[in-house]
Amino acid sequence: MKFMLLSDIKQGHKARIVRVGGSGALRRRIFEMGIIKGTEVYIEKYAPLKDPLELIVKGYHLSLRVEEAAQITVEPI
Amino acid sequence: MNSRKLIIALAGNPNSGKTTIFNNLTGAHQKVGNWSGVTVEKKEGVITRHGYELTIIDLPGTYSLTPFSIEEIVARNFVLDAHPDVVIDIIDASNLERSLYLATQLREIDCKVLFALNMADMAKSRGVKIHADKLSELLDVPVVFTVGNKNEGMDALLKKAIELAENTRQTPEGRKVHYSPDIETAVADLQNFIHQVLPEKLPYSERWTAVKLIEDDKIVHERILSLSGDHQQALEAQIRLARQYITDRFDDDPEIIMTDERYGFIAGIVKEAVTASARQRVDISRNIDLVLTNRFIGFPIFILFIWGMFQLTFSVGKYPQEWITACVHALSAALEMHLPDSLFKDLLLNGVIAGVGSVIVFLPNILILFFCISLFEDTGYMARTAFLMDKIMHAIGLHGKSFIPMLMGFGCNVPAIMATRTLESEKDRILTILITPFMSCSAKLPIYIVLAGTFFATRAGTVIFIIYLTGVVLSIITGRLLRTTLLKGLDAPFVMELPPYRIPMAKSVMIHMWERSKMFLKKMGNIILIGSIVIWTLSAFPRHIEYSRNYEAEIQNLQSRGALQMPGDAAARRTLEKETAAAMDDIKGQMQAEHVEKSYMGQLGKLLAPVFAPIGIDWRGSVALLSGFVAKEIVVSTLGILYVARGDNKTEALRTALASSDMTPLSAVSMLVFVLLYLPCLATIATIRRELRSWKWTAFSIGYSTSLAWVMAFLVYHGGRFLGF
Numbered sequence: 001m002k003f004m005l006l007s008d009i010k011q012g013h014k015a016r017i018v019r020v021g022g023s024g025a026l027r028r029r030i031f032e033m034g035i036i037k038g039t040e041v042y043i044e045k046y047a048p049l050k051d052p053l054e055l056i057v058k059g060y061h062l063s064l065r066v067e068e069a070a071q072i073t074v075e076p077i
Numbered sequence: 078m079n080s081r082k083l084i085i086a087l088a089g090n091p092n093s094g095k096t097t098i099f100n101n102l103t104g105a106h107q108k109v110g111n112w113s114g115v116t117v118e119k120k121e122g123v124i125t126r127h128g129y130e131l132t133i134i135d136l137p138g139t140y141s142l143t144p145f146s147i148e149e150i151v152a153r154n155f156v157l158d159a160h161p162d163v164v165i166d167i168i169d170a171s172n173l174e175r176s177l178y179l180a181t182q183l184r185e186i187d188c189k190v191l192f193a194l195n196m197a198d199m200a201k202s203r204g205v206k207i208h209a210d211k212l213s214e215l216l217d218v219p220v221v222f223t224v225g226n227k228n229e230g231m232d233a234l235l236k237k238a239i240e241l242a243e244n245t246r247q248t249p250e251g252r253k254v255h256y257s258p259d260i261e262t263a264v265a266d267l268q269n270f271i272h273q274v275l276p277e278k279l280p281y282s283e284r285w286t287a288v289k290l291i292e293d294d295k296i297v298h299e300r301i302l303s304l305s306g307d308h309q310q311a312l313e314a315q316i317r318l319a320r321q322y323i324t325d326r327f328d329d330d331p332e333i334i335m336t337d338e339r340y341g342f343i344a345g346i347v348k349e350a351v352t353a354s355a356r357q358r359v360d361i362s363r364n365i366d367l368v369l370t371n372r373f374i375g376f377p378i379f380i381l382f383i384w385g386m387f388q389l390t391f392s393v394g395k396y397p398q399e400w401i402t403a404c405v406h407a408l409s410a411a412l413e414m415h416l417p418d419s420l421f422k423d424l425l426l427n428g429v430i431a432g433v434g435s436v437i438v439f440l441p442n443i444l445i446l447f448f449c450i451s452l453f454e455d456t457g458y459m460a461r462t463a464f465l466m467d468k469i470m471h472a473i474g475l476h477g478k479s480f481i482p483m484l485m486g487f488g489c490n491v492p493a494i495m496a497t498r499t500l501e502s503e504k505d506r507i508l509t510i511l512i513t514p515f516m517s518c519s520a521k522l523p524i525y526i527v528l529a530g531t532f533f534a535t536r537a538g539t540v541i542f543i544i545y546l547t548g549v550v551l552s553i554i555t556g557r558l559l560r561t562t563l564l565k566g567l568d569a570p571f572v573m574e575l576p577p578y579r580i581p582m583a584k585s586v587m588i589h590m591w592e593r594s595k596m597f598l599k600k601m602g603n604i605i606l607i608g609s610i611v612i613w614t615l616s617a618f619p620r621h622i623e624y625s626r627n628y629e630a631e632i633q634n635l636q637s638r639g640a641l642q643m644p645g646d647a648a649a650r651r652t653l654e655k656e657t658a659a660a661m662d663d664i665k666g667q668m669q670a671e672h673v674e675k676s677y678m679g680q681l682g683k684l685l686a687p688v689f690a691p692i693g694i695d696w697r698g699s700v701a702l703l704s705g706f707v708a709k710e711i712v713v714s715t716l717g718i719l720y721v722a723r724g725d726n727k728t729e730a731l732r733t734a735l736a737s738s739d740m741t742p743l744s745a746v747s748m749l750v751f752v753l754l755y756l757p758c759l760a761t762i763a764t765i766r767r768e769l770r771s772w773k774w775t776a777f778s779i780g781y782s783t784s785l786a787w788v789m790a791f792l793v794y795h796g797g798r799f800l801g802f
Contacts, residue, residue, distance in 0.1 A: 025145045026570045031336040032141045033572055034175050044363075048375045049468040052571050058174045061575040063464050065471070068570060 004076055006041070007053070007069035014042050015074035022071040034058040035072065082130045083242050085235075086155060088183060089167030090176055091138035092457070092576035094195045097225035098167055099135040100585055102235070109592050111770060112151045118498065119151075126235050134161065140175065142182040143332075144296050147503050156188055157281060162242040165234065167193045167223075170200040170207055171577075173351060177343045184216060184253050187282045189241050192220045193234055203360065204353060211350040226582055254342045256335060259326045263319040264288055270315045274308040275301070290316050291323065292332040362457075362577035370461055379465050382458075383484060386449040390442050391488045391519060397441035405434035423617055424610070432609020435708045436760045439491050443597050444590055446485060446492040450499070451589040453481075455581035459499060460573060467571055473553050474560035476500060476571065479509040483552070486516030487545075490761040494768055495593060504564050508556060510765055511778050514757040515552040517545050520709035524752050527713055531732040532742040540749070548753050551785065596767070608759040612707050615678040622675045628668040635660055666721045673718055678703060692751060692790035693744030702751065708758050743802045747794040754786035 009015050017039045020030055034057055035041065042056040051066045089095040099107070103122025112119045120135040136155060137148035144150045156164055166183055168176040183190050197207055213220040221237050223230035255261065268287040271279065279286060280300065289297040298316075305312045323331040369378060409430045416422045453459040459478070467477030478500050485493035493513050500506045517525075525544060529537040635657060673679050682700030689699040697719040705712040713731070720734040735745075756779045757765070766775040 026572070028143065028332060028336065029145065029570055029572050031333060032143065032178060033574075034178070034340065036337050036340050045366075045370065045372075047370065047464050047468065048372050049465075051468045051471075052464060054370070054464065054575060058172075060172050060175060061577075063460075063571060063573050063575055065467070065571040068572065 002076070003073050005070050006064075006072040006074045007066045009043050009074065009076060011043050011045050014040060014077045016040050016077055017072065018075050019073040020071065021073065022068070026068065027071075030064075030068070030072070033062055035062075040077070041074070080125060080128055080130045082132065083163070083239065084132045084134065084159070084161040085238050085242075086134045086136050086159075086161040086164045087167060088136045088152060088156070088164055088179065089138060090140055090169060090172070090179060092574060093138065093167045093169040093172070093176060094223075094225035095135065095138055095167045097582065097585060098193065098195065098223060098231070098234075099133065100582075100588060101225060101228050101231050102133050107588070109596075117147055117151050126232075127239055129239055131235065131239075139179065141179055142186070143292075144294065146501060148501065150296070153186075156183070156186055161188070163189045163191055163238045165191050165193055165238060167195050167225075170194050170197040171203060171205065173200075173205075173207065174340075174343055174347055177346065178339060180216070180218075181254050181339050181343060184218065185285055185288065187285065189244075190218050191234075191238055191241055192216075192218050193223045193230070194220055195223045195225050197222050198224055206352045208350050208352070212346065215346045215350060226579075254339050256338050260291075260323055260331070260335065260338065263291060263322045263331075267291060267315060267319045270312070271301075274312060275305055278304055280304075287319075288335070291319050292335055293320065293330075360577065365578050366461070366575070369458070370464060375465055379462060382453075383481075386446070387484075387488060389449060390446045390485070390492070394441040394445050398438045401438050401440065402434075405430060405437070409434075420617075420620070424613060427617065428610050428613030429606065432612065432707060433605055435710070436605050439489055439760065440594065440597065442489055443492045443495070444594055446488075446496065447590050447593045448586065450481070450496055451586045452581055454499065454589075455579065455585060457576045457578045460575050463571075463573060464575060471571075473556040475508060475556060476502065476505050479505060482509055483513055483516055486513040486518060488519055490514055490516070490518050490757055491597070491764050494761065494764045495596070497768065507769060507774060508559055508564050510768060511559065511774070511781070512552040512555050514761060514778070514782055515548040515555065515754065517548045517753055518709070520758070521752055523710060523713050524705075525749060527716070527731055527735070528745045528749055531735045532740075532745040540746070544749050544753050547750065547789075551754065551789070555781075555785075605759060605763055608763075609707065612678075612704070615681065616673065616676050616704075618677050619675075622672055624668065624671055624675075626667075628664055628671075631664050632661065635664070663721075666718075669718050670721050673700065673715070688787075691794070692787060693741070693747045693794040694751065694790075695739070698740075698744075698748055702748075702755065705752070706756065706759055708760070709752070712752065743794060743797040746797065747790045750793050751786045751790040754782055754789060756783045756786075 003018055004015070006015065006017075017035055017037055019037065020027055020035060022030075035055075039057060044054040044056050044061060046053045047063075052063045053066060053069060054061055054063045056062075087095055087099055099120060099122070103124055106124055107120055107122035110119050110121075111117065117137050122133050124131050124133065134155065136152040139146070139149045139152050142149055142153045142156075144153060155161065164183060166176075166180050168180060180190070180192065192212070194207060194209055194212070197209075200207060209220045209222060219237055219241060221230055221234045223234055256264065264284065264287045267290060268283045271283055271286055271290075281289075281297070286297060286301060290301065302309055302312065320331050323334060327334045369375060371378075409426050412422070412426060412430070416425075450459075453462065459481075462481060463477030465477070466480040470477050470479050473479075479497070481499070482493050482496040485496055490513055493516070494510050497506045497509045497513070500509060522541075525541045526537070529540040529544075533540045638657075674683075679696075679700055682703055683696045685699045685703070686696040689695070689702075694702070697716070700719060701712045701715040704715040716735070717731045720731060720738060756762070762775060762779065765778055766772065769775060
């Protein structure tokens, strides 16, 4: 299975979370917002300036900066 | 009737409809303050229902009770330490899974919790059906259906809350999160240890304490250690052991594993309590976002909205502003007529009314701006503006949400600084407040027009533009500088929800506007009043000035000469009358200038002259700049008095006077730079103080901006001289 970074997934595609990297408060915050291992996310869009990006996770819309998404390993589906 | 008092706290995610429910419950009986020591807004309301006096506290909206942000710390501390009788957790039914995360955390703290399942109608229309009885049974928590924006279920909610508060049954032990056996072992071991070494004096439940210690919760950790006395080291060792035990088995930090397991627990509940027919969300909100955050037209629309907001606030707001000015003038004219001349009259007219009047004119701007901002917030567009602007703002070390307050700074700093309340992170707020004054406000424009217009004629526009740009550039530099020094740390992570668009409710918009205006008007009553009186005292005293010439005699002389020599010829008489009037103006102008020069204000200006000399500003300039402390507009009129500008068209007259004075284009530029950057006006300082709740930061803001102004003006002045200007 090929793993990718969340920040490399194109708009309109889905992925499943494999690992959330990074450290400290930010990592925990990402977890608490429901981005945990096994969760499916849908890349709704990138902002006009290509950063941040908008995801659909657990039925709600969440935005993350590209640098934050680059710490999240996913499996494209 | 002797009514019993109960405290009910409202908890919930941001955008869960919590504020709407709070507004429904308390209506006009709410007061807004701050949680002690922090800038987070505290709203509470007292109502009487069913024979009870209910104090409803609106806790800050949070996604979790992990103490990262100030909101979370405030919400958690209130639940833990203030022991509310009941906590109502507002659960957004269309966002059940994430809402339940906070709910499970509240369940873990031993407090009485009640769920308000809000907006279940909306969830239903999306094909999500929630079985409340099942949810209630699984979590062992009473559930009430509410529809906040239709004001449904409020009474049932209060009834249930009272019932729960009066229920003496202990909160059940079961139905909380159960972690996997290894974690439960570690928790149980630590719990036992705590039970042995910390008898009786534990502020929280033993299990919760153990869980938080394993999660490395800094606040609980510190508090428990301070209580543990001799056992401190043993306890530390025990915590390390428990954490290590979990880390070894799961290969990740315990707090991450436990968050993961909480979501696992929630997934189980959702599976049983929810039947969903449609998976993918097809809603209006997504379609709106196809346009509003569109790659190509997202920005143009955003700019259009901002432009509209600016126009409404400052152009439309100009009319009521003029009415207020007219009222203030009428009031002072009436007082002028009816009060006998006295020191008190002078104080009232030129101190109090003139000072407060010059600030109260901002009220229409504030009302309109906050009308627009609450529309942006309540519809959900505010989150989109942050989404659009974040990349640019992030470069300065700020959050996307800082954009709107900073932009409004170009209009007036007072509402702009108040608008920083939309920022969640305290550091972001402080930083935004500190750099907003560099956005050149509209009150400074008249000064630019006079100075640049006089010395640069056709190139005045370019000069003014460069001044504005300098402000923006310096705000960026300041932002980056403070981020790496005093306000160290990364800007708040941009993990931000983009809530679904909603139709704003008139009631909540009104409450929002009213609160802001009330805050502003309150400020009038104290700090601005005092400031105005101080400034007036400085310019009105000493009362008896030794004039270098006998102006009074000259004026009388002129009058009597006019009467004596009045020629019979009508045309000649008119000419003479005109000449007399001009001469009179001249003398009065010179007298006024000398009065200002010899007042304490003028003396202070002269005292400060050596400070201003290196940047090419003479004592007249320094007095004018000092007077600008009340309001920047006054700088122009003070210059007018000191340079004895004569004529009907004041601006033209001042230009002529300035051009023939010893001011050079270079010293004019130096003064422009100084005006751009130096200390904000009194109203802004009062707002900064209010919003930051700290004299230290307020003093920093004043000191930093003024020293920066001096250094920049110095560089410009001497750099210019070096280059031969």
